[in-house]
Amino acid sequence: xxxxxxxxxxxxxxxxxxxxxxxxxxxxxxxxxxxxxxxxxxxxxxxxxxxxxxxxxxxxxxxxxxxxxxxxxxxxxxxxxxxxxxxxxxxxxxxxxxxxxxxxxxxxxxxxxxxxxxxxxxxxxxxxxxxxxxxxx
Ligand SMILES: [Cu+2]
Numbered sequence: 001x002x003x004x005x006x007x008x009x010x011x012x013x014x015x016x017x018x019x020x021x022x023x024x025x026x027x028x029x030x031x032x033x034x035x036x037x038x039x040x041x042x043x044x045x046x047x048x049x050x051x052x053x054x055x056x057x058x059x060x061x062x063x064x065x066x067x068x069x070x071x072x073x074x075x076x077x078x079x080x081x082x083x084x085x086x087x088x089x090x091x092x093x094x095x096x097x098x099x100x101x102x103x104x105x106x107x108x109x110x111x112x113x114x115x116x117x118x119x120x121x122x123x124x125x126x127x128x129x130x131x132x133x134x135x136x137x
């Protein structure tokens with residue numbers, strides 16, 4: 001089953017290339033998604049009252065995260081994290097230093113709502129430092 005799907009994907013990619021629409025191009029066109037892990041120990045997305053990121057299942061995304069330190073931080077200089085616990089193995093465990101960093105990640109293949117949380121003891125408000133990622137098919 002797995003092999004069969006991969007074979008199908010390969011053929012689809014091949015057909016895409018032949019048709020002149022390389023799949024990588026569509027991915028590169030999406031601008032980076034801005035997130036702030038702020039000094040008041042809240043996640044923020046510019047222009048949103050409640051921060052939510054919406055992704056398509058399996059797409060490649062770039063996150064540009066700006067972190068500002070709260071009242072506490074780790075000895076190694078990590079001030080917050082951007083972590084989806086069930087997706088840690090897939091790289092969704094970003095350790096944030098002060099400043100702006102960019103990360104390239106693959107959206108989960110299972111649609112649904114995922115909770116992002118900060119795993120660094122960042123001081124007051126840390127326990128509520130959460131946001132959502134919504135993945136659609
Ligand atoms: Cu925290």
